[in-house]
Amino acid sequence: MILVTGGAGFIGSNFVLQWCLNSDEPVINLDALTYAGNLENLQSLKDTAQHTFVHGDITDADLLSSLFSKYQPRAVVHFAAESHVDRSIHGPEAFVHTNVNGTFRLLEAARAYWGSLSDAEKAAFRFLHVSTDEVYGTLEPEDPPFTETTPYAPNSPYSASKAASDHLVRAYHHTYGFPTLTTNCSNNYGPYHFPEKLIPLCIHNALAGKPLPIYGDGQQIRDWLFVEDHCSAIRRVLEAGRLGETYNVGGWNEKANLDVVQTLCRILDEEQPRADGHSYSEQVTFVKDRPGHDRRYAIDARKIERELGWKPAETFDTGIRKTVRWYLDHQDWVTNVTTGAYRDWLGKQYGN
Incomplete structure (x- = not known):
């Protein structure tokens, strides 16, 4: 079986759903x-034995140790993260x-477990870390896209x-020989x-x-990147990626x-027109830009296509319509996710 962290979040839940659709292998989901x-x-x-949910924190070393001991996964897929730039600025x-x-606690628990395995089990084990293109910083309009060797220059907390x-x-692979894989993805969109x-x-x-708030x-x-494409890329890297390597997705x-x-507004105008017959684009509102806002991200995804044969199935036009x-x-x-706490956050971030 595999252990997935953060499997109730946006990308993680799409990955778990897609995994269970394409495989019979059990999933332990820690969130x-x-x-x-x-x-x-x-x-x-909820009614399938293939998926086991565990409510817990990846900083809980005792919990992590018990999960590895109990379930003995062959792989870890690590999504769990705080991921919203605006929230990182405030907190x-x-x-x-x-x-x-x-991530440190998870690496330590996984390394201790891996060290207890037989040679064959060690060779088969994988730790796949899901990351972001934002670690590379920002690009000028004429700059080439980020590659796996682009120097890191993060600009937000x-x-x-x-x-x-x-x-x-990276250090755990090079220091301990721990079998890691890293993916750095571009902006995801899609269900959930x-x-x-x-x-x-x-x-x-x-x-x-x-109002539709637009920064700057x-x-x-x-x-x-359509989220289902991202999930298929992760599955492919887990299956065939070279140990210690990074793959941009x-x-x-x-x-x-x-x-x-504006594309969203045009699609909504077609799919669910406003009662007054006006375009949703009239609701676009420009707001003060956020501090340190990166101007451009772009991913060069040729390595994963060249080495692993992966490329996205969706164009932006097809993916955004599905979304x-x-x-x-x-x-x-x-409605169920837009709680009072969520509305308080929007008021704080964008004003009333």
């Missing part, structure tokens, strides 16, 4: 169920606690904490995305008749934030 962890994402697995300590200390965790994973990030926030606000001039460029879809929101349709069809899910 602390912080604000973005949501067991409702995994409702379809960086939680990001250091989870992303740095938590979030990306700095993820960079630290990446370095720990917590509605504080750009795409689900704008879909939710558009339907509620609220909206020309910040990101490479957009991107969608080959560079889009400015404003263009993404909008999912949110329109799952309004109950959106």
Whole structure:
């Protein structure tokens, strides 16, 4: 079986659902169920013995040791992280606690377990660390995309904490021979995305008749990756990636934030028009830019295609339409996650 951390979050839950759809291998899912962890994402697995959920924190060394001893996984897929840049600006300590200390505790527990295995089991074991392109910093418009050898230059507490965790994973491979793999992905979007990030926030606000907040001039460029494509890439790296290597995972879809929101508005105009007949684009509102906002991210994903034969199945046009349709069809899910605490956060971040 495999151990997945953070498997009730956005990317983690999509990975667990996709894993169970494509494999009979059991999954142990460890998640602390912080604000973005949501067991409702995994409702379809509630009656299956293939999926075992454990409520717990990756900084809990005793819990981790007991899980490795009890379940003896052949692999760890490590998603658990604080991941929202805006939240890291307001409260960086939680990001250091989870992303740095938590990854360290998990590495220590996994290394101790790995050291107890037979030679054959050691050779088969994998520790796959899921990270972000934000560790590379920002790009100028004419710069080539990030590659796996781009120097790290994180610009937010979030990306700095993820960079630290990446370095720990690398060090454990080179110092101890621990069998690690790292993936650095671009901006994900798709089903079960917590509605504080750009795409689900704008879909939710558009339907509620609220402003669609755009930082600065909206020309910040990101490479957009459909979450199911990301999950298939992780499965492929886990299956065939070279030990100690890093693989960048991107969608080959560079889009400015404003263009993404305008695309959402056009799709919503078609799928669920406003009652007054006006376009949702009239709700676009420009707000003060966030501190240290990176201008451009772009991923060069040729290494994973060249070595492992992976490339995204979705274009941005097909993926974003699937995403909008999912949110329109799952309004109950959106309602259930938009709690009072979530609304308080939006008020703090974007103003009333």
